[in-house]
Amino acid sequence: MTKIRVHELAKELDVSSKELISVLEEEFSIIVKNHMSVLDEEDAALIKEIFADKEKKTTSADDEGLVSVVDEYENEVDKKISIEEKKNRNKTKKSKGKKSDETDEEEVSDSIEIGETITVKEFADKIHKPITEVIKQLMFTGVMAAINQEIDFETAEKVSERLEVQLIKKIEVINAVGEVEEEVEFESEGNEKRPPVVTVMGHVDHGKTSILDAIRKAKVTESEAGGITQHIGAYTVQLNGEKITFLDTPGHAAFTTMRSRGAQITDIVILVVAADDGIMPQTREAINHCKAANVPMIVAINKMDKEGANPDKVKQELTEYNLLAEDWGGDVICVPVSAHTKEGLDTLLEMVLLTAEMEELKADSKRKSKGTVIEAKLDKGRGPVASLLVQNGTLHVGDSIIVGSTYGRIRAMFDDKGKNIKSAGPSIPVEILGLSDVPAAGDRFNEVKDEKTARNMADKRKEKIREERINSTSRVSLEELYNQIKEGKVKELDVIVKADVQGSVEAIISSLEKLSTDAVKVRVIHGAAGAINETDITLASASNAIVIGFNVRPDSNAAALAETENVDIRTYRVIYNAIDDVKSAMIGMLEPEFKEEVEGTAEVRMTYKISNVGTVSGCYITNGKVTRTSKIRVVREGIVVAETEMSSLKRFKDDAKEVAQGYECGITLEKFNDIKEGDIFEAFKIIEIKPKEL
Missing domain, CATH: 1.10.10.2480 (Arc Repressor Mutant, subunit A)
Known part of the structure; x- marks a missing residue:
């Protein structure tokens, strides 16, 4: 069938x-x-x-329903005619004379909204008054201001009162640390379809750039040293009238560096695997990075034109990483391709568009733009140059933007082919000029009202960065896990495992994953044989994970980066020590239970009032014992009237640590003196029930 x-x-x-x-x-x-x-x-x-x-x-x-459609059309025509008539009537009114002009001006200028500060010229334009009139009124209020000088809201309000104009103060949407807060109407991502953003990852020399080169028909590899991608670029291609944006990165390292800065810009990952080579160490790392980012993956099995190409071997190796090809009953799309003969490339692009359709990628092109920096550099002739990916809204030449801790007004904008453009919508990469400084790859950008607002926000962010450096808090570590859980963090421990041999890696991963319970989950996001390197630290930093090394040490660069990024590295010589440490940390992650334990009861036989001390009660221990550290519950006729702590416990004139049943003692309570004969003191303590062993 x-x-x-x-x-x-x-x-x-x-x-x-x-x-x-x-x-x-x-x-x-x-x-x-x-x-x-x-x-x-x-x-x-x-x-x-x-x-x-x-x-x-x-x-x-x-x-x-044809008749009803015709009726609707006629109704619409009638509406348009009535609107045109209204417009004509308004035009006639406006042309009636000077008095009506002044009335219109008053109506227009009624309730004008301005910010904290405004220039004299802008203020005059807003209230539709001559600049000379505004300057004259400013002089009457005691302010000497030129045409381009700024005045504050209070001064503008005084002038507006004289000119009979009502002002409203505009509330800026900038918080204390210079973050852009979204307006309520822009909370949703919109309902317009946007092109998918695709990152190509894989092992060295498996043909990542060659595939991109074949797709966009531009000879990128020829200009690159040794065929290795030396920069981060972005390119847009079209298939069947639909656009796809490709990020050409040097691999998973840049992908994760961007993610560590909070820039989740990739919608789909194409994992390139050579059909004659199979899964290699960097392929394995790319898979782990992709899984950690929770991004859909399409596997491109490249070099199908070579002898010895075996796509089934690649699919078999993928199963070791819980990736099952769709033609084997799984959900991972595998497409055999050849960058050399261009075989299967159209199918690959179709699969990208189908995956994008299932992901329902939406955006709103009418809102203020926001997105991420793909790469940035300082050009001798042009100054700071940044490649941006617009993720929502539309970016225009002349817009003011805040990018990380830098800012600027866009002077010029170019597309991926170097063509000068005026605007760019969602998922479109552009190169811009006009920033005050070079931003970092992965920095987020937001469009703001004007350059002054952007500058103020950038200053606040710089101040925040300085404060964070001074009061830098550490990332997750085994010691800090319990504290972080108390603060409401997720009960999940991400771990990266490195060992001297692959067998040890698998043994440690298996042992760690068995520790997972319903309350606390251990997730090994990457495991490999070899020394702890910078890539491991970058992934740990992005995923807030700890690094466990068995019979391996971090190299000097990795150790320095771990110190900078505050990543916890643990090295062991015995596997069981590593397992025990993680188990202890997990027990710490479990919230302890508390239980009340009654130690004893005492009956108040007599009370004494002593100045500067309070009420001393002479008690007889009727049951159990009373210790100096006990908490006391005062019970009167079966009703609890107070719950407090003990300030002193004495036998005759001497202090006592505890008094047992059948003995008499003197007790004074903290902040409670309304003690009566016949009261019962119930001594109790709160004990912590430690979580059971995992």
């Missing part, structure tokens, strides 16, 4: 894969994993018939 894929059937029916999947589940109770799942020919034929019936019904309904 022949079968058909969901996305192929969706294309035939001219609907999206997402819509078809929901129809299959709701109307046919057919559960499918994703757009790559297969359907039987019988089911597909039935679905086609039902869709055809729906189309017929829709057509007939349209015919029936």
